Amino acid sequence: GESVGLHLPTLSVQEGDNSIINCAYSNSASDYFIWYKQESGKGPQFIIDIRSNMDKRQGQRVTVLLNKTVKHLSLQIAATQPGDSAVYFCAETGGAGNKLTFGGGTRVLVKP
Amino acid sequence: GAGVSQTPSNKVTEKGKYVELRCDPISGHTALYWYRQSLGQGPEFLIYFQGTGAADDSGLPNDRFFAVRPEGSVSTLKIQRTERGDSAVYLCASSVTSGSPPSGANVLTFGAGSRLTVL
Numbered sequence A: 001g002e003s004v005g006l007h008l009p010t011l012s013v014q015e016g017d018n019s020i021i022n023c024a025y026s027n028s029a030s031d032y033f034i035w036y037k038q039e040s041g042k043g044p045q046f047i048i049d050i051r052s053n054m055d056k057r058q059g060q061r062v063t064v065l066l067n068k069t070v071k072h073l074s075l076q077i078a079a080t081q082p083g084d085s086a087v088y089f090c091a092e093t094g095g096a097g098n099k100l101t102f103g104g105g106t107r108v109l110v111k112p
Numbered sequence B: 001g002a003g004v005s006q007t008p009s010n011k012v013t014e015k016g017k018y019v020e021l022r023c024d025p026i027s028g029h030t031a032l033y034w035y036r037q038s039l040g041q042g043p044e045f046l047i048y049f050q051g052t053g054a055a056d057d058s059g060l061p062n063d064r065f066f067a068v069r070p071e072g073s074v075s076t077l078k079i080q081r082t083e084r085g086d087s088a089v090y091l092c093a094s095s096v097t098s099g100s101p102p103s104g105a106n107v108l109t110f111g112a113g114s115r116l117t118v119l
Helices: none
Strands: A008-016 A018-022 A032-038 A045-051 A056-058 A060-066 A072-077 A086-093 A108-110 B005-007 B010-014 B019-024 B031-037 B042-052 B053-056 B065-068 B073-077 B088-095 B115-117
Touching: A008 A018, A032 A072, A032 B088, A045 A056, A045 A072, A060 A108, A060 B065, A072 A108, B005 B088, B010 B019, B019 B065, B019 B088, B019 B115, B031 B073, B073 B088
Parallel strands: A008 A108, B010 B115
Antiparallel strands: A018 A072, A032 A045, A032 A086, A056 A060, A060 A072, A086 A108, B005 B019, B019 B073, B031 B042, B031 B088, B042 B053, B065 B073, B088 B115
């Protein structure tokens, strides 16, 4: 399939290490913040979300942190695996219809 | 179906031609979204439907772009007089409803996209 993020910021991580991906958002009125993972040739895949009234949420091997003061969102991946290699996008939404506004994305490369 | 299905997966056309891209959402999902993704960028919103009606088409770049969902299931994105700048991956997503937060069982699920190349 086609590569999605040829010119994206890249995070190289050793297999087994933790990864931290950062995202700045602009709309202070957003209700939900969502992380998506996109592998080459595929559509974005939902990872985890967080509501604006929370500052931390944990899933399986992933944690999302929200800092509304500085409008910053991060995704932490524990014990990064080769299957985690992909482009990661943050998205925000608020108001009617659940329209998502995506950030620019970060490519994660996991080195064996 | 089990997921969101988009056809064709790849479409190469010449400048000035007309193109149709099809999206088959998850069965029972009433909300359907179209996004466009250029290389190295995040998806950009185009239009969304709740049922048969286009609830918000504010992302359509100009009047060459149009989308329909006549029976509230399958949707078709139509592009007239294609231009080279229309080349991108067109993504479709669906969710149970647009009237509840995009969380839990109502997350937006994306298809693999239709890659359009205009020569």
